[in-house]
Each structure stands twice: as C-alpha cells, then as structure tokens.
Amino acid sequence: MPRLRGAATERRTRLRFALLVAPLSMLAPFSLDTYLPSFPAMAEALAVDGVAMQATLSAYLVAFAVATLIAGPLSDAYGRRPVVLWALLAYVLTSVLLVFAMEYWQVLALRMGQGLAAAAGVVVGRALIRDRFDPTDARRVFALVTMMFAIGPAAAPIIGGWLQAAFGWRSVFAFLTLYGVFLLLAVRAWMPETLPPVGRVSSHPRPVIRGYLGTLHNPAFLFPVAVHAGMFGAMFLFIAASPTIIYEHLQGGEQDFWWLFGPLVAGLVVGGFVAGRVAGVVSPQRAVAIGLGLSGLSLALVGLAVLADGPVAAITGPFALYSFALATAMPSLTLLALDCYPGARGMAAAMQAFVQLGFSALLALFLVDWLDDAMGRLVLAALLLWALALAAWLVAPGGGRAGTARTLH
Incomplete structure (x- = not known):
C-alpha cells in the first residue's frame, strides 16, 4: 500500500x-x-517583400539560438528560477x-529581442526536469511535455489566423504579450528552484567557453544533438514555408493553417503519450531508431502525394506520422545529450537548443525562400536532412549509447 501511494505521488509530481x-x-x-498568417498583411503594412518577412523569422531564431548559450550557464550559476523570471519580463x-x-527595422530588432528573451524557458525547462528526475522518469516527463507542447505549434497559427482576420497583425503581438504575462505570474507563483547553491558552477566566461568547446569534442553528446537537429530541421522546413504552402500551393486562406498544423499536433500528442508509456520498456536507442524509421516513411508518403498531385489530406496527412516519430525519439535524444554533463545540465541543454535552433535559423534564412516555390523541392530537402540524421545515428559510437559523464571543467 505505501508503495502504491508513493507511485501515485510520483505520477502527480511528474504531471x-x-x-x-x-x-x-x-x-x-x-x-x-502565431504571426505566420500575418506575413502578407505585415509585408504590405511595412512596405517590404516576402524575403524581408522571412528575415524576421530568421532574426528571431538566430537571437534565440545565441541566447540559449547564455541562459544555460547563467541557470547553472545562479539557479533556474531567477533566470526564467528576468527573461520573461524582457x-x-x-x-x-x-x-x-x-517601421520594418523596429519589427526586425524587436523580433530579435523576443528571441533573446524566449530562450530561457526552453533551456531551463529541460534542465529543470533532469534536475528532479531519474533517467526513466525524466523520459516520461519529457514525453508529457511533448504532448502538451504539441498544442503550441498547432494552436499558434490557427489563433494567429483568427486574430489576423478579426483585428489585424498587431493583435497577434498583443496576444503574445498576454501569454508572456501569464507565464511570468505562473513561474513566480509555482516554479521551484531545483538547483541548490551547492550544485552550482562558476559563470566566469573562461570555464563556460571551455565547457562549450568541450561539447564539440564529445561524440556521445554531438551525435544525439545532430540527430535531433536533423529530424527537427526536416519538419521545420514545412513550418517556415507554411505561408507559401497554405496560400499558394494548397490555395487556402488565413484560417486554413490547421491543414498542416492539425496533423502535426495530432502526431506529437499521440507520440508523446506512447513515448511516456514505453519509457521503462523500450531503451532510448531503440526509441530513436523507431523514430527515424517512421519519419523516413512519412516523408516518402508526402513525396508520393506531391508527385501524384494528390488532395490536401494526402499531402498534409502524413505529417501526423512524422511528428509522431519525432515525439517518439525526442525525449530519448534529449536524455542522451543531457546525461553527458550531469554537473552542467543547463550548459548541455543550451548547446543542444543552440544547435537545433541555429540550424533551423540557417534553413529559414538561406533555403526556405528558394525551396518553397515548389513542394517537390521542400520534400527533397527534408529527405536529405532526414538521411543526414540517419547517417549520424548509424555512425554514432556505441550505437548511440551515452558516453562517460563529464563535468563543466
């Protein structure tokens, strides 16, 4: 009976x-x-073209990626809670x-500011979970987070489309303001500090830089990070190109972004649920292998639908399988990377996020505007990224098994 009560308590803690x-x-x-459906309206209001609007997306991602490298070590040095609170205020x-x-330059600069401020939540959130839970329970919590996180990519463009249609593009940023205030109040009220002073490390630039450089020479860390970046990047191509996909290729409107994002969220929710249920049964390495296999199959189905000039459901439906595969692999890839640095998880989470978001920023900045002229190009590029992720996993030392844990120093 006490064991059952203990298990129930742990489940409530994970939730x-x-x-x-x-x-x-x-x-x-x-x-x-959220602001993707507003691209045409913003371009007209600011007197710029689509390439300039893509630059606002890239500016956010670049700033986000750079900020992760700062937020992670700061949270290792000063604690998780204060870093998140100050970032949310910004x-x-x-x-x-x-x-x-x-003016356009104001939007561009402020989007960079948003990216700098938003990074702390992602980085510190990952470290927060691993601080508190053992590897198996951490995978379960990461899977739960994936299920809930799935609401974001699906709801954001749908909400943005409604706001754009009803009130115009400025209302989108008013919504983001309110969401930020909600998070600020929630963190202040309920977020615990999971890193006691005895477990903190120096924030001096020299050991931090040495720690980051050390990750670049640690194959056990780099390979799961590279696989994560490749799998996410393949999906991100379609997310970044969604205005062109919906408005031009699929002939949809402002409120039709659910055609693409609906299947994505469905797959993430189901995949997160399955990943949590099998965390104690399926090894992290096997979960990643399954995710890679299913993601490749889904891209092949999308490619066949595009070649056959199929209906909207045939083209966007397989993305449910892709996001399911990503949700299956993502908790294990995150765990494998963070466990390489148990004494500096903030740094490890920061480097992981930097590679993932920095790579996505490069895709948005240099490739998406060229690729989105044809759906076939997007599919081929996504298949190439998937193949690179698969190759990274196949050549990973020890078949993706975590290497020896290292310290920041």
Whole structure:
C-alpha cells in the first residue's frame, strides 16, 4: 500500500512539472508560428517583400539560438528560477513594443529581442526536469511535455489566423504579450528552484567557453544533438514555408493553417503519450531508431502525394506520422545529450537548443525562400536532412549509447 501511494505521488509530481515546463516550452512555437498568417498583411503594412518577412523569422531564431548559450550557464550559476523570471519580463516588454512598431527595422530588432528573451524557458525547462528526475522518469516527463507542447505549434497559427482576420497583425503581438504575462505570474507563483547553491558552477566566461568547446569534442553528446537537429530541421522546413504552402500551393486562406498544423499536433500528442508509456520498456536507442524509421516513411508518403498531385489530406496527412516519430525519439535524444554533463545540465541543454535552433535559423534564412516555390523541392530537402540524421545515428559510437559523464571543467 505505501508503495502504491508513493507511485501515485510520483505520477502527480511528474504531471505537475510537465504542466509547468510545457507552457514555458510553448513560448517558442507561439512566438514563431502565431504571426505566420500575418506575413502578407505585415509585408504590405511595412512596405517590404516576402524575403524581408522571412528575415524576421530568421532574426528571431538566430537571437534565440545565441541566447540559449547564455541562459544555460547563467541557470547553472545562479539557479533556474531567477533566470526564467528576468527573461520573461524582457519578453513581455519586447512584445508590448511590437504592438506599436511602425517601421520594418523596429519589427526586425524587436523580433530579435523576443528571441533573446524566449530562450530561457526552453533551456531551463529541460534542465529543470533532469534536475528532479531519474533517467526513466525524466523520459516520461519529457514525453508529457511533448504532448502538451504539441498544442503550441498547432494552436499558434490557427489563433494567429483568427486574430489576423478579426483585428489585424498587431493583435497577434498583443496576444503574445498576454501569454508572456501569464507565464511570468505562473513561474513566480509555482516554479521551484531545483538547483541548490551547492550544485552550482562558476559563470566566469573562461570555464563556460571551455565547457562549450568541450561539447564539440564529445561524440556521445554531438551525435544525439545532430540527430535531433536533423529530424527537427526536416519538419521545420514545412513550418517556415507554411505561408507559401497554405496560400499558394494548397490555395487556402488565413484560417486554413490547421491543414498542416492539425496533423502535426495530432502526431506529437499521440507520440508523446506512447513515448511516456514505453519509457521503462523500450531503451532510448531503440526509441530513436523507431523514430527515424517512421519519419523516413512519412516523408516518402508526402513525396508520393506531391508527385501524384494528390488532395490536401494526402499531402498534409502524413505529417501526423512524422511528428509522431519525432515525439517518439525526442525525449530519448534529449536524455542522451543531457546525461553527458550531469554537473552542467543547463550548459548541455543550451548547446543542444543552440544547435537545433541555429540550424533551423540557417534553413529559414538561406533555403526556405528558394525551396518553397515548389513542394517537390521542400520534400527533397527534408529527405536529405532526414538521411543526414540517419547517417549520424548509424555512425554514432556505441550505437548511440551515452558516453562517460563529464563535468563543466
């Protein structure tokens, strides 16, 4: 009986942490995707073209990626809670200023400010979970977060489309302001400090830089990070190109972004549920292998539908399988990377996020505007990224098994 009560208590603790971390993680897709339906209206209002609007997306991602490298070590040195609180305050301020922005350069600069501020939630959230839970329970919590996080990528463009149709593009940034205020109040009220002073490390630049450089020479860390970046990047190509996909290729409107994002969220929710249920049965290495196999199959189905000039459901439906595969692999890839640095998980989570988001920023900046002229190009590029992720996993030392844990120093 005491064992049953203990198990129930642990389940409630896992759920409580997931309910706290997931909204923080959702700040990234909300900031990224909510304004996508407003691209044409913003371009007209600011007198710029589509390439300039893609630059606002890239600016956010570049700033986000750089900020992860700062937020992670700061949370290792000063604790998780204060870093998140100050970052959320900065996010609210930049979002308010975006509501009143009048010039393109103001939007570009403030989007960079949003990216700098939003990074802490993602990085610290990952470290927070691993601080508190053992590897198996951490995978279960990461899976729960994935299920809840899935609401963000699906709801963001749908909400953005409704707001754009009803009130115009400035209302999108008013919504992001309110979401930031909600997170600020929730973190202040309920987020615990999971890193006691005795477990903190120096924030001096020299050991931090040495630690980051050390990750670049650690194959056990780099390979799961590279696989994660490749799998996410293949999906991100379609997310970044979604305005062109919906408006031009599929002939949809402002409120039709659910055609693409609906299947994505369905797959993430189901995949997160399955990943949590099998965390104690299926090894992390096997979970990643399954995710890679299913993601390749889904891209092949999308390619066949595009070649056959199939209906909307045939083209976008297989993305449910892709996001299912990503949700299956993502908790294990995150765990394998963080466990390489148990004494500096903030740094490890920061480097993982930097590679993932930095790579996505490069895709948005240099490839998406060229690829989105044809759906076939997008599919081929996604298949190439998937193949690179598969190759990284196949050549990973020890078949992806975690290497010897290292310290920051």
